[in-house]
Amino acid sequence: xxxxxxxxxxxxxxxxxxxxxxxxxxxxxxxxxxxxxxxxxxxxxxxxxxxxxxxxxxxxxxxxxxxxxxxxxxxxxxxxxxxxxxxxxxxxxxxxxxxxxxxxxxxxxxxxxxxxxxxxxxxxxxx
Numbered sequence: 001x002x003x004x005x006x007x008x009x010x011x012x013x014x015x016x017x018x019x020x021x022x023x024x025x026x027x028x029x030x031x032x033x034x035x036x037x038x039x040x041x042x043x044x045x046x047x048x049x050x051x052x053x054x055x056x057x058x059x060x061x062x063x064x065x066x067x068x069x070x071x072x073x074x075x076x077x078x079x080x081x082x083x084x085x086x087x088x089x090x091x092x093x094x095x096x097x098x099x100x101x102x103x104x105x106x107x108x109x110x111x112x113x114x115x116x117x118x119x120x121x122x123x124x125x126x127x
Contacts, residue, residue: 002121007080008043010121014067014080015040023047023114024064025057025086032057038065045082045114051090058086058112065114075126084117 002010014021015038024033034054039046045065049055063086068079092111 002078002080002123004119007082007119007121008040008116010069010078010080011045011067011082012040014069018069021045021065021067023058023112024066025054026061026063027057038067043116045116047112047114049110049112051110055088055110055112059088061086063114070126072126076123077126078121078123080119080121082114082116082119084115086112086114088112 019037019039021036021038022033023036024031032054036047036049062083065082065084066079068077070077089111090109
């Protein structure tokens with residue numbers, strides 16, 4: 001198990017290098033997991049999106065967010081799971097809008113902020 005500070009360090013590195021994670025949101029039928037671009041600012045996770053289903057399902061709910069990385073050359077991997085309350089910023093400042101750099105051609109106009117209430121992580125050998 002990794003310390004909270006190490007989990008946040010790995011999330012920050014992943015945000016700068018790749019910026020792709022998965023978020024799990026609750027729905028009436030079953031949880032839904034979606035791949036998203038993300039950024040880190042002030043120890044919070046920022047995801048940029050649109051006003052559709054995903055945003056409505058996440059807003060005001062507890063969500064799960066996961067990032068992992070595999071380094072086959074070195075034979076190691078790590079995974080970090082964040083659980084916390086998500087809230088929407090429907091009219092983000094220009095600074096917040098640039099925290100999460102989307103790779104899709106048409107980006108959304110809102111920012112989802114995940115408060116990292118619980119961080120857990122592990123590092124493991126692939127061999």
